[in-house]
Structures are given as structure tokens and as C-alpha cells.
Amino acid sequence: MYYINPNVKDLYRVKFHDKRGEVLRLDMNENPVGLPLDFVEEVKKKITPSFLSTYPEKDELLELIAKHNGVAAENISLTCGSDEAMRLIFQCFGEEGKDLVTVTPTFEMYDVYSKMFGMNHVTAEYGTDFSVKVSDILDSITPQTGIVILLNPNSPVGTAYTKEEFQAIVKKAAACNAIVVVDEAYHYFYAPTFLQDAVKEEHVIVLRTFSKLCSIAGLRVGYATANPQLIDYIEKAESTFNVNNVGILFATEVLKRPDMMEQMIQEEKAGHDWLAAEIKNAGYQIFSENGNYLLFYPHKDSKIIVNKLKEQGIWIRDYGRGILKGWLRVSTGDVTSMKKFWEAFLKVDEK
Structure with missing residues (x-):
């Protein structure tokens, strides 16, 4: 068998x-x-037989993302949607038998990945007033914790973390040798971000996607931002050409149009x-x-x-x-x- x-x-x-x-x-x-039709039609003109027959090239998009976010290209790993970034993080840092800490309710895939990689899912629960105590999250982080996930804002509830709350969680996670992942899928609908913290800290990763505001969910483009060492580990685990040419093209052209965004x-x-x-x-x-x-x-x-x-x-x-x-x-x-x-x-x- x-x-x-x-x-x-x-x-x-x-x-x-x-x-x-x-x-x-x-x-x-x-x-x-979705995206404006005239924009889509204009970008489609760049999709030639030669373009489709060539393996993907990421560098231009990486530079645009870096400039867009005020970081270096070495701080970014382009992924097949932020879903792939999540999976790669669990593959790299999700030690079997350790705890994953999240709030509940939250995005269901984090529970799926915890099971897939043999982690124990520990949750801090929202109350009936749709608030969650940060003290409950902090109490859930122990030396047994491997990964802490924060959605900012959280889906489906929509609440967000203050700078002070985030820093307290990052500090506690560091003391317990745990990775902190901040999922910012809804960043463009909520401007505050912890992306700059991800670049500075040794154990923080921020995820973003082109699926929501940028309206190319069907093309599966996302990225992780972190210090170069974490990015290096993530890219060692990813497939050789993990994001397709058409997705890269549309993401590139969207970022060139801040007025449209x-x-x-x-x-x-x-x-x-x-x-x-x-x-x-x-x-x-x-x-x-x-x-x-x-x-x-x-x-x-x-x-x-x-x-x-x-x-x-x-x-x-x-x-x-x-x-x-x-x-x-x-x-x-x-x-x-x-x-x-x-x-x-x-x-x-x-x-």
C-alpha cells in the first residue's frame, strides 16, 4: 500500500x-x-504568442511593489496569491506539534494549514460584542507557539489592531521564538499597516494580495514582505516559476496606474x-x-x-x-x- x-x-x-x-x-x-474594461483591453494587447511561451520574469513587478511600499525588492517574495505565501510560511516555519495562534472567527485556511502541517490550532475568541481581548492573544502565546497569525483588519469581523497591541504581540512572540504573520489582504480598504515593521523585525511577515482592490483574483498574485533572511527561506521552498506571466503583467500595469487604484x-x-x-x-x-x-x-x-x-x-x-x-x-x-x-x-x- x-x-x-x-x-x-x-x-x-x-x-x-x-x-x-x-x-x-x-x-x-x-x-x-472588476477592473475598467478599457484598461483590461489595453493590457490584453501585450499578450502575444511569444509572451505566453516564455517563462515568467518577476523583477519589474518586484521593483514596482518595492517602490509602492517603500521597501527594497529583497524584502519581497512574489507568490501565487497570498494563499501560496501562507502555505510556504507553514512549510518553512510550521513545526509539527507546535501551536498556531489565531483569533476566531478568522480566515478558514489558516486552520486548514495548521492541520495539514500537524500543528495545534489555539484560538482567542471574539465576544458577542465582536471584540477580542488582546490579553487573550498574549496569554495564548507560549514557548509551545510556532506561528501567530493576525489579520489586519480581520475577516470576517473587520476589527483591527492598534500599534501598541501589535507591538505587545510581536514582543511576546519574540520571547517565545515564534513567527508573527500579519495578513493585510484588505489593506487598501484600511490604510494603517505594519509592513515597515516586517522589514525591521527578525520574525514578522506581512502578506498582501492583488485579489481584492486590484481585482485580479482570477490571476492569483500576492506577495510576502519580511527581512531578507525570512524571504530567502520562503523562496527556497517555492516552485521555480510560481506566478504566471499574465498575472505578473496585470499586477505590473495596475501598479503603474495609482489614479485607477x-x-x-x-x-x-x-x-x-x-x-x-x-x-x-x-x-x-x-x-x-x-x-x-x-x-x-x-x-x-x-x-x-x-x-x-x-x-x-x-x-x-x-x-x-x-x-x-x-x-x-x-x-x-x-x-x-x-x-x-x-x-x-x-x-x-x-x-
Whole structure:
């Protein structure tokens, strides 16, 4: 009988097979309208047979990212989405039998990777007021801890860490010889960042992605930022050509258009603020802090609402357990998309 890694054999994974292209996608924090069409058409002209037949080259994009963030190219590792960066971090620094520390609820893949690499997942729990005590996180970090994950802001709740809270966690992790990973997937919807700390500290890594604001989730481009030694370890574990040419091209061209990025930030903010105001004015319980998403509690069963909206080509997310049980999460985008969702929702959730 062939060998199968016991950490993988019975690992539960959710597979995504739904066709997403022709629906209003408000369930996974994508940009529902995507990049401007004229920009996409202009970039597509650069995709020639020769371009596609050539192995990828990262250097120009690495330099642009470095300039964009005020760091050196040696501080960056380009990855196949930030998902690959997460996996590489666990592969490099996730010692089997050690603890992974996160809050809960948070992005589900961190729990998947902890199981895949044989780590124990230790969590600090949010309260019913959607707050988490940093003291609980600090108490969870012990000499048994291998990796600490902080999403800033956290998905799905949207809360963020202050500089003082972050520094306390980094200090405690250093004393316990643990790596700290800061997932900044929603950075462009929440400006404060710990990226400069990642460059200075010996044990801090910041992750970012081009999937959210930059609207190329389908091309899978992300990156890790850290001191050169950590980046060297990560790149030793990655495959030779891990990010494709088309993804590199679009990420490069997006960064060359800061005006377009700012316009998309403002469009999302306008839609987010519009929808939040409508939900509040309608008397729903809402939690809306940071990130391109918000939570609110419907009158009817959340699963019924999700299914009825899906029949109309509008996809949102609900939760079945914990403090989020019965809550809806809606990805926010431009005002037009938000109005389409809200009109359909009100009909579905009529008392």
C-alpha cells in the first residue's frame, strides 16, 4: 500500500465548482465589477504568442511593489496569491506539534494549514460584542507557539489592531521564538499597516494580495514582505516559476496606474457607506468597521435568504455557528452593485 501523509488523508476541504462569472459576487470579497474594461483591453494587447511561451520574469513587478511600499525588492517574495505565501510560511516555519495562534472567527485556511502541517490550532475568541481581548492573544502565546497569525483588519469581523497591541504581540512572540504573520489582504480598504515593521523585525511577515482592490483574483498574485533572511527561506521552498506571466503583467500595469487604484478605492467606499446607511436606516443590527465587507442580522433565516438571492444571481455569505450564527456578510463594491443587492434583499427579507 502506498504512503499517504496522515495530516492530509482525512483533511476536510471545501471545493468551489460554481460558475461565478455571470452573477453578482458579494460572497468572497471580490470586486463585483472588476477592473475598467478599457484598461483590461489595453493590457490584453501585450499578450502575444511569444509572451505566453516564455517563462515568467518577476523583477519589474518586484521593483514596482518595492517602490509602492517603500521597501527594497529583497524584502519581497512574489507568490501565487497570498494563499501560496501562507502555505510556504507553514512549510518553512510550521513545526509539527507546535501551536498556531489565531483569533476566531478568522480566515478558514489558516486552520486548514495548521492541520495539514500537524500543528495545534489555539484560538482567542471574539465576544458577542465582536471584540477580542488582546490579553487573550498574549496569554495564548507560549514557548509551545510556532506561528501567530493576525489579520489586519480581520475577516470576517473587520476589527483591527492598534500599534501598541501589535507591538505587545510581536514582543511576546519574540520571547517565545515564534513567527508573527500579519495578513493585510484588505489593506487598501484600511490604510494603517505594519509592513515597515516586517522589514525591521527578525520574525514578522506581512502578506498582501492583488485579489481584492486590484481585482485580479482570477490571476492569483500576492506577495510576502519580511527581512531578507525570512524571504530567502520562503523562496527556497517555492516552485521555480510560481506566478504566471499574465498575472505578473496585470499586477505590473495596475501598479503603474495609482489614479485607477484610488478611483476604485473611492468607488468601494461610496458603495460601502451607502449600503451601511441603508441597513442602519432600515433598523437592522449591523457591524461595519474595516474591509470591503459588512455584517448584519436579517429578520428571516439567513440560509433561506442566501438561497433565495442565489436564485436571482446574487451571492452573499452567511454563518452557521459561533457568534456569527445567523448573520449575513456582504462584500461591498460600487453603489450600483449595492443598490441591486439591497433591492433584492428587501423583497426576500419582508416581514
